Amino acid sequence: MGIPVSPTSFLRLQEALSKGLINSVDDFYISARSILVKSERYFDLFDQVFAHYFKGIELSDPSGVDLAEAARALLDSWLRDPQAIADALGIDEESLSKMSPEELINYFLERLKEQTEAHHGGSKWIGTGGTSPVGHSGYHPGGMRVGGRSRNKSAVKVAMDRRYRDYSQQILLTRHHMGEALKRLRNMVPSGPKDRVNIDESIYRTMRNGGEIEIIFDRSLRDRLKIILAIDNGGWSMDPYIDVIQSLFDYARSQFKDLKIFFFHNTIYDYLWADPQRRSKPHSVDEFIKIDPETRFIIVGDASMAPYEIMATDGSIHIEERSGRPSIERLQLLSRTFRHSAWLNPKPSDEWPYTRTVNVIRQIFPMFEITLDGLEKMVAHLMSKN
Amino acid sequence: MNVEEDRRAFSGASQYVLDNELAKIVNISMSLEMPLLLKGEPGTGKTMLAYAIAETLTMPLIVLNVKSSMKLIDTLYHYDTLTRLNDSRFGDSKRDVRNIENYIKMGKIGQSFVAKERTILLIDEIDKADTDFQDDMLDVLDQMEFDILEIDKTIKAKDRPVIIITSNAKKDLSDPFLGRCNFHHIAFPEPDMMREIVQVHFPNISQDLLEASVNTFYRLRGFNEVEKKPATRELINWVRALRADPDFKVKNLIKGDIPYLGILFKKSPDYAVAQKHASRFRL
Numbered sequence: 001m002g003i004p005v006s007p008t009s010f011l012r013l014q015e016a017l018s019k020g021l022i023n024s025v026d027d028f029y030i031s032a033r034s035i036l037v038k039s040e041r042y043f044d045l046f047d048q049v050f051a052h053y054f055k056g057i058e059l060s061d062p063s064g065v066d067l068a069e070a071a072r073a074l075l076d077s078w079l080r081d082p083q084a085i086a087d088a089l090g091i092d093e094e095s096l097s098k099m100s101p102e103e104l105i106n107y108f109l110e111r112l113k114e115q116t117e118a119h120h121g122g123s124k125w126i127g128t129g130g131t132s133p134v135g136h137s138g139y140h141p142g143g144m145r146v147g148g149r150s151r152n153k154s155a156v157k158v159a160m161d162r163r164y165r166d167y168s169q170q171i172l173l174t175r176h177h178m179g180e181a182l183k184r185l186r187n188m189v190p191s192g193p194k195d196r197v198n199i200d201e202s203i204y205r206t207m208r209n210g211g212e213i214e215i216i217f218d219r220s221l222r223d224r225l226k227i228i229l230a231i232d233n234g235g236w237s238m239d240p241y242i243d244v245i246q247s248l249f250d251y252a253r254s255q256f257k258d259l260k261i262f263f264f265h266n267t268i269y270d271y272l273w274a275d276p277q278r279r280s281k282p283h284s285v286d287e288f289i290k291i292d293p294e295t296r297f298i299i300v301g302d303a304s305m306a307p308y309e310i311m312a313t314d315g316s317i318h319i320e321e322r323s324g325r326p327s328i329e330r331l332q333l334l335s336r337t338f339r340h341s342a343w344l345n346p347k348p349s350d351e352w353p354y355t356r357t358v359n360v361i362r363q364i365f366p367m368f369e370i371t372l373d374g375l376e377k378m379v380a381h382l383m384s385k386n
Numbered sequence: 387m388n389v390e391e392d393r394r395a396f397s398g399a400s401q402y403v404l405d406n407e408l409a410k411i412v413n414i415s416m417s418l419e420m421p422l423l424l425k426g427e428p429g430t431g432k433t434m435l436a437y438a439i440a441e442t443l444t445m446p447l448i449v450l451n452v453k454s455s456m457k458l459i460d461t462l463y464h465y466d467t468l469t470r471l472n473d474s475r476f477g478d479s480k481r482d483v484r485n486i487e488n489y490i491k492m493g494k495i496g497q498s499f500v501a502k503e504r505t506i507l508l509i510d511e512i513d514k515a516d517t518d519f520q521d522d523m524l525d526v527l528d529q530m531e532f533d534i535l536e537i538d539k540t541i542k543a544k545d546r547p548v549i550i551i552t553s554n555a556k557k558d559l560s561d562p563f564l565g566r567c568n569f570h571h572i573a574f575p576e577p578d579m580m581r582e583i584v585q586v587h588f589p590n591i592s593q594d595l596l597e598a599s600v601n602t603f604y605r606l607r608g609f610n611e612v613e614k615k616p617a618t619r620e621l622i623n624w625v626r627a628l629r630a631d632p633d634f635k636v637k638n639l640i641k642g643d644i645p646y647l648g649i650l651f652k653k654s655p656d657y658a659v660a661q662k663h664a665s666r667f668r669l
Contacts, residue, residue, distance in 0.1 A: 006565050008565055009565065012418060012420070015418065016417070021418075026410075027410060030410045030414070031410070031411075031414045034411045034414060034415070034422075034568045034569055034570050035414070035420075037569060038564035038565075038567075038569045039564075039569070040571035043571060203468070203471075207467065207471065211471060211474060211475055
């Protein structure tokens with residue numbers, strides 16, 4: 001992980017230096033940050049590196065869990081569930097409620113020092129591989145902030161404060177963000193009666209007529225985009241992503257007029273189901289070739305399964321799907337039928353190479369992450385002309 | 387952003403420029419002749435900052451409020467064909483109809499180029515426009531000139547305006563855009579600062595209410611599940627509501643009984659989360 005800095009920015013910093021604009025470490029801290037660092041997400045990293053270089057402050061291990069971070073998580077869960085935390089710390093709820101947040105954190109940190117053995121995996125609150133819902137990630141930027149407002153401090157001190165820690169985490173994908181990313185997934189075509197005045201055209205024609213007024217009417221633009229959304233809703237492997245897919249689903253339902261939603265389990269065999277239980281409304285994949293090929297076909301799934309499920313002729317775990325065609329052929333059929341198709345994967349893209357089936361599917365469908373960037377790239381891909 | 391404007395009226399621009407860090411960033415951007423991009427949550431005073439800078443440097447300020455439907459040409463100039471048509475038909479103005487230049491009106495960016503003295507150009511909420519607009523606009527600002535096609539004339543900036551751009555967006559702007567700007571992120575005000583802001587709006591607010599309301603506000607902002615966190619604007623309205631309610635007692639707020647959550651949380655899932663947690667409060 002590093003801070004992306006373009007050569008131009010670096011040269012610009014040199015320019016600032018050579019112009020004599022930077023006369024102290026403080027100046028350097030501020031100018032270097034504003035010239036080189038283009039997103040608040042990297043401010044924290046910049047602070048750490050700065051403090052490290054100028055003061056020899058140790059860089060924190062990016063994979064480890066920040067202690068203060070863990071303490072904040074603790075405080076947070078305390079607000080949510082005082083009983084559980086009282087149990088975890090071994091004090092009763094009564095005395096816990098009398099402690100101020102600072103006291104609580106200090107108490108907690110002291111307990112942590114006493115603890116000798118490593119505390120990973122099954123623990124309730126901290127440790128790196130735990131299952132606690134209040135883990136390291138998932139913080140909103142601008143959450144509860146530790147550290148105060150800094151004025152008249154030296155740059156190194158300011159950098160050591162790490163004021164921007166809260167901004168360094170990945171942005172959560174909210175409905176609003178999703179809407180923003182998918183906004184351009186539209187295909188406006190004129191339809192209906194000619195009932196809109198085209199002002200620009202009217203003026204142009206009028207002037208061409210030497211002032212004889214001519215009013216031009218147009219049809220209004222309607223969204224004619226057809227979308228099919230196929231969602232993998234089976235199996236525990238998709239469970240962690242239910243939230244994000246739910247908001248995608250909600251957004252799609254409210255936004256797109258011509259939307260069909262289907263469900264499948266792990267991968268697509270002979271049928272897609274229109275009901276989430278995948279029981280009563282099967283639609284044969286063979287029938288899909290009758291659908292308008294301009295339809296945008298979006299598949300949502302983690303694409304992670306045993307290789308035979310996708311390769312073998314009897315890969316499906318459902319007994320009625322025994323046409324003898326492996327899933328890979330079905331996917332290829334769909335990808336040939338719909339030239340605008342995409343696979344959305346809720347798994348982060350750096351995990352993709354480790355799963356064999358993800359690689360297989362990526363060769364059939366262009367795959368995108370469910371992140372702001374990923375969604376935007378998908379939209380660009382789906383709306384491209386060829 | 388009314389909140390910030392009010393504040394300016396009360397306490398003057400000096401409040402903002404006190405921030406040493408920001409002053410340096412503005413200076414660096416001016417000497418390098420680079421646009422300064424300001425980001426931050428709504429309610430952190432991004433827009434206000436441009437006003438403050440303009441006031442301190444005593445330069446005229448030109449504000450371009452970006453709208454989603456905006457085209458680049460709208461910001462540069464506008465050829466007023468309708469007036470020309472009217473003049474040509476009815477001939478009741480003193481303008482020379484044959485000279486098209488009489489009907490060219492400058493847009494905001496155009497104005498900042500032809501102004502007699504160096505100006506500050508505030509481009510507000512750039513994230514509303516699409517990426518093409520953003521990139522094209524920076525091209526113009528880079529070269530400091532544009533052509534008026536109708537009269538085949540090139541407008542060149544006499545003095546390079548000081549350009550300040552604000553953005554609310556959580557996501558980053560495009561790389562080429564960022565490459566041409568200096569960047570600063572304004573953090574959400576700290577509680578101390580917030581107390582000051584509240585005090586400016588309610589000069590006769592009691593100390594108890596001020597403490598309790600600001601503390602509660604920051605506690606409420608701390609919920610991670612909340613999608614739209616309340617900003618300065620919401621706090622001000624909330625305090626206004628608290629003060630208007632004759633039955634409201636500061637004691638209750640300290641006890642964790644928080645009325646009018648709907649003013650702070652405007653999305654129903656957020657409201658539900660806040661309500662669930664609020665009952666656990668002890669300040």
